[in-house]
Amino acid sequence: GQQVQQSPASLVLQEGENAELQCNFSSTATRLQWFYQRPGGSLVSLLYNPSGTKHTGRLTSTTVTKERRSSLHISSSQTTDSGTYFCAVGYKLTFGTGTSLLVDP
Amino acid sequence: AQTIHQWPVAEIKAVGSPLSLGCTIKGKSSPNLYWYWQATGGTLQQLFYSITVGQVESVVQLNLSASRPKDDQFILSTEKLLLSHSGFYLCAWSLTGQNTLYFGAGTRLSVL
Numbered sequence: 001g002q003q004v005q006q007s008p009a010s011l012v013l014q015e016g017e018n019a020e021l022q023c024n025f026s027s028t029a030t031r032l033q034w035f036y037q038r039p040g041g042s043l044v045s046l047l048y049n050p051s052g053t054k055h056t057g058r059l060t061s062t063t064v065t066k067e068r069r070s071s072l073h074i075s076s077s078q079t080t081d082s083g084t085y086f087c088a089v090g091y092k093l094t095f096g097t098g099t100s101l102l103v104d105p
Numbered sequence: 106a107q108t109i110h111q112w113p114v115a116e117i118k119a120v121g122s123p124l125s126l127g128c129t130i131k132g133k134s135s136p137n138l139y140w141y142w143q144a145t146g147g148t149l150q151q152l153f154y155s156i157t158v159g160q161v162e163s164v165v166q167l168n169l170s171a172s173r174p175k176d177d178q179f180i181l182s183t184e185k186l187l188l189s190h191s192g193f194y195l196c197a198w199s200l201t202g203q204n205t206l207y208f209g210a211g212t213r214l215s216v217l
Contacts, residue, residue: 031204033204033205033206035208041210041211042195042208042209042210042211043149043195043197043208044208045205045206045207045208048204048205050204086148086149088149088206092151092154092164093151093206094151095141095148095149095150095151096148097148098148
């Protein structure tokens with residue numbers, strides 16, 4: 001089955017810094033979605049991006065399907081960006097291991 | 106607008122007791138419905154999915170069962186809870202032909 005690894009496992013930034021989150025998967029996929037989960041909360045859909053580059057607000061996702069990888073770039077991070085970021089890949093949307101982001105003021 | 110409602114918000118249950126968690130989707134007919142489980146600090150694991158009333162596919166065996174008695178309702182249950190059932194249960198929906206997945210607020214379950 002699909003294996004999804006995310007890196008880094010955790011990341012600490014100062015407010016205003018940029019973040020780059022990586023998602024690598026074992027099989028080519030036609031579905032890929034990025035989610036955000038605040039501590040103790042549910043998941044919020046950020047971007048659906050199975051290929052190419054997509055933007056929304058301060059978020060940019062780039063997926064290179066042939067290389068089985070996707071990235072999520074967060075620009076000018078804010079304390080409210082703190083939480084865990086997941087990518088989910090493939091027909092069954094297998095979830096990755098997550099990246100825990102802490103943005104300090 | 107579509108809304109997804111999960112109940113209860115939280116449960117504290119004893120080992121060996123029964124459990125029933127519910128999920129209701131309003132605003133769209135024939136959604137694809139999913140149950141996910143998340144251990145504390147862990148990733149999400151898909152448990153069940155359903156593309157139509159009365160049909161449920163099991164993805165992972167965790168001594169749980171699921172049913173879809175109505176188009177807009179998805180139920181997760183077990184007759185005997187285990188300690189390992191503790192965690193965060195999330196219901197999600199998508200539409201056939203539209204690939205984005207949307208989650209409910211979740212139910213936090215503690216089994217003691």
